[in-house]
Amino acid sequence: MNPNIPIFLGTGMESTVRMTAEIADGWLPLGFVPETTGIYSDWIDQGIKRGNKKPEQFEKQAGTQVKVTDDVNGALDKLKPGIALYMGGMGHKSINFHKEMMVRRGFGEAADRIQELYLAKRKEEAIAAVPDEFVDSGALIGPVDRIAKRYSYDG
DSSP, rough: TTTTTOEEEEOHHHHHHHHHHHOEEEEEEEEEGGGGHHHEEEHHHHHHHHOOOGGOOOOOOOEEEEEESHHHHHHHHHHHHHHIIIIIISSOOSSSHHHHHHHHOHHHHHHHHHHHHHHHTTHHHHHHHHHHHHHHTTTTESSSSHHHHHTTTOO
């Protein structure tokens, strides 16, 4: 066995992000969008401190859906079934990590509605209830210039 293989955890709730920063070598943020960086930063800092390590000893690797296309609405619609499944069909009704992330990002009413419809076996309606703005905020979708404008990095 190689004891130097880094351990990365995919987490997104407060307690699990803290734990990840405390015990792991790196983090694979679940449901990460740039606008939520501030929320996670405090949790990560607290975990790193508990783990007695330096910030540079902890790596972060975020991923996202990417679709370069002129049909923005069509691309958004293709991602909605998966989102509806995670919001409405994953986890327990009162403990759903994915739904909680949607609420934290400001889409609480939509999250409740999607879950309600999905659990009532009205999947097509649940899919239609996923807001375009929610999908768009968590993915890189559109023509290259649209993506570049929305997610430019200044260094």
